[in-house]
Amino acid sequence: MRTTIPIGPYHPLLEEPEFFKLVVEGETVVDMDVRIGWNHRGIEKIAEGKTYDQVIFLVERICGICSTSHPIANVLAQEDLAGAEVPERAQYIRSIVAELERLHSHLLWLGLAGHFIGYNTIFMWVWKYREPILDLFELITGNRNDYAMLRPGGVHRDIYKRDLPAIRKVMDELEPANEMLTKAILDDPVMGARLKGVGVLSKEDAIRYCVLGPTARASGVDIDVRRDEPYAAYDKVEWKVIVQEGGDVLAKAVVRLLENFESIKIIRQCVDRLEELPEGDIWSPIPQMPVGEGIGHEEAPRGECLHYIRSDGGNYPLRVKVRAPTYNNLPSFEASCIGETISDVALITAGIDPCYCCTERMAAVYDSSDKRLYDWQDLVRLSQEKTEKIRKELGR
């Protein structure tokens, strides 16, 4: 017997309110449909009425968690259009801010994933370790989120030498914490049973759906814009791309945890370099935008983020086009959710890390045949109960 379960449009996992329709037979998901567009704010159209400098502030507010990724992609597009050079110090500052953002975004994901499988300890712990990063942001940029650091041709604010020890200190504290979290997740048999083999996205499917970022790297697709087309300071520092073969939720968690170590490594090297470079040289003005078009892409915490700008030589862009990573990652649910049980759907949809925007939403679900009622909390509860069952079976 087939049952249809709508989830959303208000749904705690997704960057924008989105609508899912799950068709289940018994416990197994047999079909799935995704609708988007509930959070449409017409950003591309507003951008046409803003100057090039203002557009950066606007795209910063596309997504609060990737609030450096979009501006970086946008300034890269503008610099591509104008053929501008960026001072070296600004490049390093961009890398530091981007990597700090990746750290806080990956930790945020880990915490929420912990919550969905019923490990609220992980949620609380991880968010505790995320807090110093936000404090650091406040110290170096003046705001906990929406940092307003990026500017066409450079950055708005310098990171002063007096602030560098604070960055080092947070990194030194974060590294053992991340190591502890990695071990706690990899060595825990309940976690292994709960995450391993769940929501597998094969390499072929990953390529077919054009998934990006950690979702692709967890399926063995070796892509990373930071290495493939370096921007900011990524070609000047030592780091490596993390690739896992599993394709399941465990592999996605491992990719993110190991990427945290790489981010810490990158930030340390950038901080060392900032020590040597002279303060203050952070911006080279772009006198005028020529006629033409520019493309910028950037590795956001969730994957490649692409911006396109067309100019007619005036003060305002003629067209701004944004392609965010979740747009590509979302359809892959079709490959990874079908055939799984509903108790895993919450986890699998969380696996690609769609930005967690809306906390708890209500979605009443009616099924005419057996009068069962589901909403998102039920899905989370099902997921948590499953973990509990596994825990009992393993005698823990």
Place this chain on the structure above:
Amino acid sequence: MGLKSWSLKRSPWIFHVCTGSCNNCDIELLDCLTPKFDVERFGILLVGSIRHADALIVTGAVTRQAAPKLKYLWEQMPKPGLVIALGACGCSGGIFRDSYNIIGPVDRIIPVDVYVPGCPPKPEAIISGIVKGLAKL
């Protein structure tokens, strides 16, 4: 003070709705629950249904699709109840106010008791907003 508002003041349960925000306000709200701020100490709790809630926190400049749902939610909320507009978007439409798809800010759709400005407001500001709202009751 009636019995209802007296009981409201003790441990306000909160329902959060996103009507087209950028995530930040929502994440900062969630941040209030985590160890550093830990508002659960004071009995402030995020609940999953508006029918259990004492306060409605609205983030985002209201989009065309979200407006009827926001109104519907408000109608379902037990009264008296607080409505808190969070962030520059909720208060004034923020950077999105000129968009063709925005019909907000929130106070065009439903009456608002407390405005918490900021983009995003810090968790401290959110907590203080809730406290001020309670004092108003």
